[in-house]
């Protein structure tokens with residue numbers, strides 16, 4: 036098996052040829068916030084699985100809940116007239132959890148891309164039910180990431196994730212993101228940049244005609260695009276613009292919901308109330324593929340107030356009882372451990388630690404974060420010209436960091452840190468020391 040090394044499969048976001056030339060690391064075990072590879076090398080997981088393992092890998096109450104659910108009801112569909120206790124209880128718990136965000140109904144899915152797709156579908160259906168079938172277009176942010184289904188891919192703001200699959204869904208328009216390090220306005224002041232992006236949003240709405248737009252979807256802090264937190268004035272102003280124009284606001288909180296930002300949701304971080312919130316990932320902490328779209332009052336009134344409104348889609352695993360049992364146990368642990376507090380404290384430690392590394396290493400062009408455990412380092416080969424780092428040097432940083440004790444994720448020029456929210460101070464230091472080693476070696480290699 037070690038020799039076969041995954042060559043008979045194609046890995047996500049990986050070139051099939053690379054899978055052969057640079058075989059993947061085989062991860063064999065995980066506990067706490069650490070992972071162990073097939074050679075017995077143990078490292079702190081600075082990635083948190085894939086931004087999802089908020090509670091670490093040894094969450095006993097979740098394992099027990101899954102096992103108990105497997106013993107009683109391993110599966111039954113929630114389509115057309117059947118449901119199950121676990122998912123009914125979960126919908127109750129989630130509607131309490133997200134009540135401060137103005138969201139009190141749930142629709143269950145099998146993951147983040149499904150949650151995004153569901154929210155786009157429900158947005159179009161909402162306007163049809165309200166007699167405005169012409170509202171079909173979608174707005175999103177450049178550098179936003181919204182998953183892999185055709186709808187989600189169409190609103191993705193990064194052309195790299197779209198171009199291979201075109202033509203995509205027509206009627207999707209991408210607004211400049213509040214990304215201070217690089218933007219078409221050459222504006223580095225976060226508040227002024229937010230204003231310019233908001234003006235671009237207003238202009239696009241006017242150009243398209245507000246009456247043709249169904250919804251705006253955005254991540255409260257852009258994640259996969261390289262951890263881009265907007266100025267705090269940005270999200271409330273987006274909400275105001277959407278409201279004023281009859282456009283629904285969807286927050287894609289596949290990463291940000293359940294505590295990662297140091298707030299219980301990205302919406303709460305910025306003080307907004309979206310019409311829909313797409314969630315997944317940490318809802319089951321990696322124990323089960325699962326997602327939930329949370330729905331606000333406008334959606335509830337429109338769908339529940341209309342006898343002809345029928346949800347025309349769903350997933351075989353929507354409301355899966357084992358996923359629901361896992362999610363219930365995760366939610367209880369998330370609340371019991373009050374993970375937002377540690378996420379904020381360790382987030383500050385990592386963010387400030389990365390800023391200190393920036394003073395030492397010329398390869399670090401920009402450090403972004405400061406809101407919980409979402410931090411990115413943008414690597415450059417030249418700080419003055421901001422020329423992005425080459426893939427080979429970025430790979431050296433990642434590999435040396437790994438050999439020095441921490442798994443970190445490199446995505447294009449960005450090095451992303453999104454560890455478990457239960458990370459300790461010592462584990463955060465291990466990540467920072469491993470990065471220091473990685474940057475030191477990369478500078479030698481490049482020289």
Ligand code: PMP
Nearest residue numbers: 146147148180181182287289290
């Ligand atoms: N939206 C966002 C913001 C994401 O970060 C992701 C996944 N990284 C998705 C959607 C898609 O989620 P999934 O991979 O579970 O389909």
